[in-house]
Amino acid sequence: MPRGGSPERGPVRGSSHRPEKRSGAQGGAPQSQVGCVGRGLPLRILYAATSSFAVPALEALVRHGVRPVSVLTRPASRAGRGQRTHPSAVQIAAQALGLPVLVPQGVNERQVLEAVDALATDLLVVASYGQILKAPLLALPRLGCINLHASLLPVWRGAAPVAHTLLAGDPVTGVTLMQMDEGLDTGPILACLRTPVAWGDDRGRLTQRLAQMAAELLVAHLHDIEAGCLKPVPQDDRLASRAPALKKAQGCLDWQRPAREVARRVRAFSPRPGAFTFTGSRRLLVRRVRLQAPGWAPPEGPPGTLGSLSPQHGVPVRCGEGTGLFLVQVQPEGRGAMTAAAALHGRRLLPGQVLGAAGPG
Numbered sequence: 001m002p003r004g005g006s007p008e009r010g011p012v013r014g015s016s017h018r019p020e021k022r023s024g025a026q027g028g029a030p031q032s033q034v035g036c037v038g039r040g041l042p043l044r045i046l047y048a049a050t051s052s053f054a055v056p057a058l059e060a061l062v063r064h065g066v067r068p069v070s071v072l073t074r075p076a077s078r079a080g081r082g083q084r085t086h087p088s089a090v091q092i093a094a095q096a097l098g099l100p101v102l103v104p105q106g107v108n109e110r111q112v113l114e115a116v117d118a119l120a121t122d123l124l125v126v127a128s129y130g131q132i133l134k135a136p137l138l139a140l141p142r143l144g145c146i147n148l149h150a151s152l153l154p155v156w157r158g159a160a161p162v163a164h165t166l167l168a169g170d171p172v173t174g175v176t177l178m179q180m181d182e183g184l185d186t187g188p189i190l191a192c193l194r195t196p197v198a199w200g201d202d203r204g205r206l207t208q209r210l211a212q213m214a215a216e217l218l219v220a221h222l223h224d225i226e227a228g229c230l231k232p233v234p235q236d237d238r239l240a241s242r243a244p245a246l247k248k249a250q251g252c253l254d255w256q257r258p259a260r261e262v263a264r265r266v267r268a269f270s271p272r273p274g275a276f277t278f279t280g281s282r283r284l285l286v287r288r289v290r291l292q293a294p295g296w297a298p299p300e301g302p303p304g305t306l307g308s309l310s311p312q313h314g315v316p317v318r319c320g321e322g323t324g325l326f327l328v329q330v331q332p333e334g335r336g337a338m339t340a341a342a343a344l345h346g347r348r349l350l351p352g353q354v355l356g357a358a359g360p361g
Helices: 052-063 089-096 110-118 161-168 203-227 259-268 340-345
Strands: 045-049 070-072 077-079 084-086 123-127 145-149 172-179 189-196 275-279 282-291 315-318 324-332
Touching (some): 052 089, 070 110, 145 203, 259 282, 259 324, 315 340
Parallel strands (some): 123 145
Antiparallel strands (some): 077 084
């Protein structure tokens, strides 16, 4: 998931989806099982998370009567033109729910271990925390540590699984509930949920849907985890792929590539950090695109050439291999988001113009 700015340093402070069996090319995760009975006592859960992906699962725990003994999250980050500090989405949600919050600079620091040990935690639940947990912390909870990950592991291990799912054009994705080890998303799989990737999904929409699925998956299996009813299935490392965090520069669109690849990049970088190109020396964010209609010919000229407005589709642009797509929503430098048609009418885009030709200068 994207990270913003530099963290503020400081000391520790106080659905419609059904669980499915994983099989075949995705690494053979177990059939999700429901109905095991726990010991009947409230689980003492420590919830460690940072990004908005983890908020629905936290809210679902509280809604089902399981209030974490504390929430562990990363420090406020600096973002925006003024570089103001912003608490994490999970910290905001936890405080709204009246939950105690720990905000260490490093999750493996000695004072964190002491605080977690003092909480007598049964289970540590991790979701999009943003740091790797080491063995001393993983060993503290009575029932161990589990992680909610936004892909069907072992596919797309790492910080940006949703973006890499979209970049690759994967037709199906999902969420995985796994036991944690010291590796990066390498622990045994406990359960998963699948969902098809729709053409209209961008990084924001797909992340929201997976977040709701993760909440459902966690709540459905809390008693099973406590009772030991889920059989951990080791991941097949031969099927693993990596999903490192994306850099803003990777959002630059290469119009030499086929239209489908260009469209995937737009979706993977939307809404943030944003895919972009250049009109002369000025940056143009490309917010939304549409593939060419059947029988439609792209504009004449080199890749990146703009055509005349199509009222039904948007502003056409030629891509590589004789393909093309339509710009639907863009954001000129120093302006707000607008339809591509409005940009054309305002002469911020011109028929015959070649996007990305000059670059920054």
